[in-house]
Amino acid sequence: MSTSLIRRQLCLLLGAAALGTGMAHADQLDTIMAAKKIRVAIDMAVPPYSMKDDKLKLIGSDVETAELLAKDLGLELEFVPTVLSNRVPFLQTGKADIVVSVFAITPERAKVIDFSVPYAPVLVIVAAPKNIKITGPADLAGKKVISTRGTTNDQELTKIAPPGTQITRFDDDATSLTAMVSGQADIWVTTPMLMRTVNEKNPSRQLEVKFTIKANMAAVGMRKGEPRLKEKIDTWVRTNLKNGQLNAIYKKYHQMDLPAEVLNAGS
Known part of the structure; x- marks a missing residue:
């Protein structure tokens, strides 16, 4: 079989494969x-x-x-x-x-x-009880901070956390919320509404917004x-x-x- 014929057959096969792939990908x-x-x-x-x-x-x-x-x-x-x-x-x-x-x-x-x-908007905030003094990222050094894995909250915390910040990550917000309500942790990178949910479930905690890291678009x-x-x-x-x-x-x-x-x- 000539080289030119082999090339033509190969081109036909490749073309058919490409067409089949395109047909398989439905809109x-x-x-x-x-x-x-x-x-x-x-x-x-x-x-x-x-x-x-x-x-x-x-x-x-x-x-x-x-x-x-x-x-x-x-x-x-x-x-x-x-x-x-x-x-x-x-x-x-x-x-x-x-x-x-x-x-x-x-x-x-x-x-x-x-x-x-x-x-909709999604605000990323640092929340903690009123008696904990936090005015900016530098104050997180040496402190335990929780966040929810795979969220923009976690991504933004990772960007601004100073060396020595002890970040504990939970797999979902429900687990993070439970940790805050029960007092297992004091500092949460979250949203304003989740912070308010902690305050409703455990009024003795009374978290407040320490500072806003970022406002994202959902x-x-x-x-x-x-x-x-x-x-x-x-x-x-x-x-x-x-x-x-x-x-x-x-x-x-x-x-x-x-x-x-x-x-x-x-x-």
């Missing part, structure tokens, strides 16, 4: 709409974004955001339980279609997944390479920021309106 939006169901990954214990009420019903601002999204798209909603550290892997392995779970946009995450237009997470799904969700977020639906959900659970930064990002 995710079409797949979701055909299934008439959207699978949303969510950590179920991050109040007030997600939590269970006294009847064990899942509630929270992220829960209602996902419910509204599914309703507006005419889809059945399936919640896929996860923990914050598994949000990216759940997208990459196809265990969920999207993530709606206090998912802050970061440059590191944006390299491996896509984000929608922001729909968005819907999805796997890369799905431009039609991203456009669909971006349009939905912008529409519901404009009509006030997302603001109403946020205010119901956080007792405040969405900040201008979120509203402007969606305009």
Whole structure:
């Protein structure tokens, strides 16, 4: 067999393989709409974004955001339980279609997944009892500080913690919350609402905000390479920021309106 014939056959085989690969990668939006169901990954214990009420019903601002999204798209909603550290892997392995779970946009995450237009803020604060003096990162040296693994809170703490800071990481916010309520730890890098939850569960603790590390933007997470799904969700977020639906959900659970930064990002 001539060299030129072998080359032609090889080119045909490579072309067929490439075509087969392209056909195998179905458009995710079409797949979701055909299934008439959207699978949303969510950590179920991050109040007030997600939590269970006294009847064990899942509630929270992220829960209602996902419910509204599914309703507006005419889809059945399936919640896929996860923990914050598994949000990216759940997208990459196809265990969920999207993530709606206090998912802050970061440059590191944006390299491996896509984000929608922001729909809510996520403040990263250092909380501790009033009798502990902390005015900035330097005061964390030599102290035990807890955070939740895989969160932007943990990432931001790692960036600013001085040498000697004793960082203890828990796998989910529910465990971190229990540690703070029970007095196992005194300093928590968390969100304002979780800090208030500690105060409600154990009034003797009375945590306060010592300083704010960063204000992040929360968005819907999805796997890369799905431009039609991203456009669909971006349009939905912008529409519901404009009509006030997302603001109403946020205010119901956080007792405040969405900040201008979120509203402007969606305009």
